[in-house]
Amino acid sequence: MKELIRNLTAISSPSGREEPIRAFIQKELENYCDELKVDTLGNLIAVKHGGKAKLQLAAHMDEIxxxxxxxxxxxxxxxxxxxxxxxxxxxxxxxxxxxxxxxxxxxxxxxxxxxxxxxxxxxxxxxxxxxxxxxxxxxxxxxxxxHSFVDLGHRVIAKALDDRVGCAVLIEALKRVRKPQNDLYCTFTVQEEVGLRGARTAAFDLDPDLAIAIDVTDTGDTPEARKLAMKLGAGAAIKVKDAYLITPPRVKELLTELAEKNGIPYQFEVLPFGGTDAGAIQLTKAGVPSGVISIPCRYLHSHSEMVDLNDVEAAVRLVVAAMEHPLGG
Ligand SMILES: [Zn+2]
CATH class of the missing domain: 2.40.30.40 (Peptidase M42, domain 2)
Structure with a gap:
């Protein structure tokens, strides 16, 4: 996982210039899905069949x-x-x-x-x-x-952990999933940092039954930090609200139950600002129930962001649990 994060963060791909990162992810996934396609805006979609319902998972490839x-x-x-x-x-x-x-x-x-x-x-x-x-x-x-990658043991520092760590979680989940119970559309989106653009068109095309974005979130665990409940090392964060999304209670409850059932460490996230691809996806067509699994990250949008690998592992397990949970429909 650490090596994958190191490789993903080493690539330069600002918004609208996602070719290098897309090529890397494409190669990483070619043996782990039924279909790999690139849409008009440049989103990479890895499809793995497994059930009736359509589950869209989204992590953005671009960086600031x-x-x-x-x-x-x-x-x-x-x-x-x-x-x-x-x-x-x-x-x-x-x-x-x-x-x-x-x-x-x-x-x-x-x-x-x-x-x-x-x-x-x-x-x-x-x-x-x-x-x-x-x-x-x-x-x-x-x-x-x-900026170079720094290995601190169970924590790492790198640029663009927003959202290459989300890409790493989604890649790893797709490699690990054994019995998907839904049709999985793992969407590696473009242009999130300039207004959630890729996710919007990808979701319009897919029209999923449920969408889950995987992204980083801010923390309140450094000296004199803004009062936020999210902490490094306390598990995957299940988003309750940010500036663009109020997670529907049944989506929040589903993710919480999956974490509880599988013994996955989790925390709740309330972020008074910011947004993720889920904010755009939920407003697609007649609306898509959407949630977010976040990885707590310090020093967001700096050149030295920091995450805890235990949270990354928890996020992978929670994504796999969602993939293996039949959504019906
Ligand atoms: Zn992000």
């Missing part, structure tokens, strides 16, 4: 990043965000473009940290002219952040 907006005479790049990024976390960070070109983020002089906006930041490719910069990177080029 930046897009080049302009290049100046000295070859410095100006950029905009792709997904939610905080300018205060960017100074000195490295970015990696698709062709492997690397750069570091610098900042203009400011008197007060509150003045630090994205407009005050630039990317330095180590070049000395506009022409030299343009030979490497053009306007519209996207980059992801570059």
């Amino acid at each position: 990043g930046i897009i080049v907006t302009a290049i100046d005479k000295q070859g410095f790049l100006r950029f905009a965000n792709v997904g939610g990024i905080n300018p205060h976390r960017l100074y000195g960070q490295r970015v990696r473009f698709k062709d492997g070109t690397m750069g570091v983020i610098g900042a203009e002089k400011i008197d007060d940290i509150k003045e630090l906006t994205l407009e005050k930041l630039f990317i330095d490719l180590g070049v000395t002219s506009e022409a030299e910069a343009k030979a490497k990177v053009g306007v519209g080029a996207m980059a992801a952040f570059d």
Whole structure:
């Protein structure tokens, strides 16, 4: 599992540029499903047959990043965000473009940290002219952040654990499931970080009976943190509410019963902000009952996110339990 997470987080695939991560997941799953398809927006859907009801599971492949907006005479790049990024976390960070070109983020002089906006930041490719910069990177080029994986034993630090750890959970669940009792549509979605876009069209096409997203959630277990109940190491988090979804009671109860029955450690999640693919899927067509299995994650949307592998394992077991539970219909 650790190796899979390491490999998934090493890949650069910001929203709308999911080809590299999709190719990796495709290869990982080719022997573990009945059908693998890519839809119009680029979602990867691994299908495994097992029953009458359609169960959609969704984990997003994309990650936050930046897009080049302009290049100046000295070859410095100006950029905009792709997904939610905080300018205060960017100074000195490295970015990696698709062709492997690397750069570091610098900042203009400011008197007060509150003045630090994205407009005050630039990317330095180590070049000395506009022409030299343009030979490497053009306007519209996207980059992801570059940071190495750290193995802390039962916890790991990496960039893009949001939501490569969700992808890892779904891949592992599909490899482990023995007797699926539903038709499984494991959807590795695109463009979640820019507005839950891939999940929306994938769900419209599938029209599932139930959908479960697998994503990370914030925690309240660090010094002077926001008051949140979620903790690293306390199990898979069953979402009750975030800003885009109120989990229907029967979906929450189903996941809770499956966790109880299988002795899977779990906790409940109430997140006053944020959302996942489930927020978009539930509003598809006439509505889809939707829930989320979350992996608690510290330092979300930074280059060093942290998860506990015991929570990851609990999430895999809970996803497998859902796959093996007949939904009827
Ligand atoms: Zn996410």
